[in-house]
Amino acid sequence: MELRAETRLRGSGAALLHALSGRPSSGRNQGHVKALMILAVSAFLLAVPVIASAAGSPAIDSGDTAWVLVSTALVMLMTPGLAFFYAGMARKKNVLGTIMQSYFILCLIGIQWVVWGYSLSFGSDLSGVVGGLQYLGFVNVGVEPNGTIPHVVFAMFQGMFAVITVALITGAVAERIKFSAVIIFSLLWATFVYDPLCHWVWGGGWLGKLGAMDFAGGIVVHISCGVSAIVASLVIGNRQGFQKEAMPPHNLGLTVIGMGLLWFGWFGFNAGSALGANGQAGMALMTTNTAAAVGTLTWVFIEWKHRGKPTLLGAVSGTVAGLGSITPAAGFVGVGSALIIGIIGASLCYFAVTILKPRLRYDDSLDVFGIHGISGIWGSLAVGVFSSMGGVTGVLFGNPGQLFKQFVAVVVTVLLSGVGTYLILKFVNLVVGLRVTEEEERMGLDLSQHGENGYNLF
Numbered sequence: 001m002e003l004r005a006e007t008r009l010r011g012s013g014a015a016l017l018h019a020l021s022g023r024p025s026s027g028r029n030q031g032h033v034k035a036l037m038i039l040a041v042s043a044f045l046l047a048v049p050v051i052a053s054a055a056g057s058p059a060i061d062s063g064d065t066a067w068v069l070v071s072t073a074l075v076m077l078m079t080p081g082l083a084f085f086y087a088g089m090a091r092k093k094n095v096l097g098t099i100m101q102s103y104f105i106l107c108l109i110g111i112q113w114v115v116w117g118y119s120l121s122f123g124s125d126l127s128g129v130v131g132g133l134q135y136l137g138f139v140n141v142g143v144e145p146n147g148t149i150p151h152v153v154f155a156m157f158q159g160m161f162a163v164i165t166v167a168l169i170t171g172a173v174a175e176r177i178k179f180s181a182v183i184i185f186s187l188l189w190a191t192f193v194y195d196p197l198c199h200w201v202w203g204g205g206w207l208g209k210l211g212a213m214d215f216a217g218g219i220v221v222h223i224s225c226g227v228s229a230i231v232a233s234l235v236i237g238n239r240q241g242f243q244k245e246a247m248p249p250h251n252l253g254l255t256v257i258g259m260g261l262l263w264f265g266w267f268g269f270n271a272g273s274a275l276g277a278n279g280q281a282g283m284a285l286m287t288t289n290t291a292a293a294v295g296t297l298t299w300v301f302i303e304w305k306h307r308g309k310p311t312l313l314g315a316v317s318g319t320v321a322g323l324g325s326i327t328p329a330a331g332f333v334g335v336g337s338a339l340i341i342g343i344i345g346a347s348l349c350y351f352a353v354t355i356l357k358p359r360l361r362y363d364d365s366l367d368v369f370g371i372h373g374i375s376g377i378w379g380s381l382a383v384g385v386f387s388s389m390g391g392v393t394g395v396l397f398g399n400p401g402q403l404f405k406q407f408v409a410v411v412v413t414v415l416l417s418g419v420g421t422y423l424i425l426k427f428v429n430l431v432v433g434l435r436v437t438e439e440e441e442r443m444g445l446d447l448s449q450h451g452e453n454g455y456n457l458f
Helices: 002-022 028-055 062-089 092-122 151-173 179-201 206-210 218-236 252-274 279-307 312-329 335-360 368-386 401-431 438-443 445-450
Strands: none
Touching: 062 092, 062 151, 062 252, 092 151, 092 179, 092 445, 151 179, 151 218, 151 368, 179 206, 179 218, 179 401, 179 445, 206 401, 218 312, 218 368, 218 401, 252 279, 252 312, 279 312, 279 335, 312 335, 312 368, 335 368, 368 401, 438 445
16 A cells, blocks of 8 residues: 555656646746746655655654653652651551561662563563573663664563562561561562563463463452462561551551652553553543542441441451552553452452451561452452453453353463562572561561661650
């Protein structure tokens, strides 16, 4: 079609040149005008092959690029937000140790992603299992187009997802894990669990080829970190005094500040995953806010009915439950479906945190599995039920096969995350040990691991 268009353009230009050259001259000025017109048409005809060639190659869109740049910054802000969110729920003697884990992981996985993580996740597909090595050290990652944005922008946007996924796990083992163990575990988990899973779903691997869909990280982020969290809490063991003494959050104000940053950053997390400033990004932003709000209300009203009083900790827990539930479906569903997904997600997470956890007696300190893991599983399955746009349809819109594909992805992710985390933790325990001593735990991680106090008040 482009060649035919070029031929028509050349033919029209030739006719114009013929008409111009065949027109009788009527003076010097008219001759100058005719010569300028001939030169202009000739220049246009010479440019036609270049225009035709450019039309066939991807072009960087400045609006799309600007939005993904902003989204990258928003997702980056989520990790410091998570640090505040977690720290406020910890006890006073562990506030700095909890913040340090997330802050250090932001830097640690930021480097791991550049050196080898991105290549393992998004390099050329090797048998559907892992990416090739052509992007080691960000070699071959430059300003060339990746869709409608520069390749380097896409790579850094994805890197922020890797960072926060690793940081989320630390909430399950807060107040008792060695900082050296956090470092080694984070590097190994990102390399052997996150990167392959990311490739399977988003990087051209076998789950993506199967047709499993994950808009912004229900599978890759929330299920993987949630399952890994409960395995880590079981392997490392309960805190001293768990279910025998009260361990209330020491600063809920700090937690709410963190929640505000997380909610704000989640717009980049979900809407940015459209990888463009377009209608799908707008719908993802709307469904994200809707699910977060209705998740908050659902948790608060259930808690009010169940325990007699609504709590601020319950409100922020419901917000995260709603956000986690909508994440895998954000760009595939409408607002009505987002309401249903948020209500069911918050209800399931409330049950997991307030009923299931006490009965099973596992010490997931900050409820990573009960909120992120459960909401991720529910939201990923909901993709197979409620999806109606973005090229994806679910059971309610005539495609029951999508639910089966989502189920396969959920089961596979649970197995990879659970087994991978268990093996990595056992290795770390052999190398440096996982847990601080009883005396160090009583002292608190702030002093025992970092030689600092979070609060120096007289």
